[in-house]
Amino acid sequence: LAKTTQPISMDSYEGQEVNITCSHNNIATNDYITWYQQFPSQGPRFIIQGYKTKVTNEVASLFIPADRKSSTLSLPRVSLSDTAVYYCLVGDMIGQGNQGGKLIFGQGTELSVKP
Amino acid sequence: NAGVTQTPKFQVLKTGQSMTLQCAQDMNHEYMSWYRQDPGMGLRLIHYSVGAGITDQGEVPNGYNVSRSTTEDFPLRLLSAAPSQTSVYFCASSEQGADGYTFGSGTRLTVV
Numbered sequence: 001l002a003k004t005t006q007p008i009s010m011d012s013y014e015g016q017e018v019n020i021t022c023s024h025n026n027i028a029t030n031d032y033i034t035w036y037q038q039f040p041s042q043g044p045r046f047i048i049q050g051y052k053t054k055v056t057n058e059v060a061s062l063f064i065p066a067d068r069k070s071s072t073l074s075l076p077r078v079s080l081s082d083t084a085v086y087y088c089l090v091g092d093m094i095g096q097g098n099q100g101g102k103l104i105f106g107q108g109t110e111l112s113v114k115p
Numbered sequence: 116n117a118g119v120t121q122t123p124k125f126q127v128l129k130t131g132q133s134m135t136l137q138c139a140q141d142m143n144h145e146y147m148s149w150y151r152q153d154p155g156m157g158l159r160l161i162h163y164s165v166g167a168g169i170t171d172q173g174e175v176p177n178g179y180n181v182s183r184s185t186t187e188d189f190p191l192r193l194l195s196a197a198p199s200q201t202s203v204y205f206c207a208s209s210e211q212g213a214d215g216y217t218f219g220s221g222t223r224l225t226v227v
Binding site: 043045087103104 | 145156158171173
């Protein structure tokens with residue numbers, strides 16, 4: 001399974017755009033890129049998922065270059081409530097390979113938003 | 116819909132005891148997984164399943180057993196609890212091909 005590398009921590013201020021980059025050099029053809037958010041004492045919450053190019057939803061945008069060896073989660077105009085740990089994962093969510101549905105979490109990026 | 120339900124929410128075990136952590140989902144999801152999260156750490160995959168009757172090991176399977184007799188349920192059994200198994204356990208489920216896993220609220224287990 002592809003291993004992911006993210007910054008351990010990031011600081012930001014309210015109203016700023018935050019970009020968290022994840023490296024996944026060994027991503028496989030069947031792998032999707034998924035980002036989760038986790039608050040203390042809660043289970044992770046799905047944010048966004050993509051395969052290539054750009055994906056946008058009401059919460060964030062995900063930018064994936066053509067070689068798919070990295071991805072960037074973009075959070076527009078963060079607020080204090082966006083303070084959390086953000087995890088980047090790669091995995092076969094379609095199930096075409098023999099690792100279908102298997103998601104491995106890395107250490108994540110601890111984002112701290114300050115007033 | 117209740118989503119992913121984990122029981123119990125809290126449990127204290129003595130070393131050597133066995134117990135089963137329950138996980139149930141009502142979304143007809145094929146994929147289910149168990150993770151453990153130690154304080155200040157990321158989640159580690161214990162076991163996962165891609166459908167009823169099909170399970171496989173994750174990163175840290177030793178000391179745990181699973182079975183998937185129905186689509187809805189995916190219990191995690193601790194065979195002989197050890198202090199090293201003190202952790203928060205999360206169950207998650209997903210529809211194959213869908214966007215991401217839905218996580219339960221967790222079971223906080225302490226082994227003394």
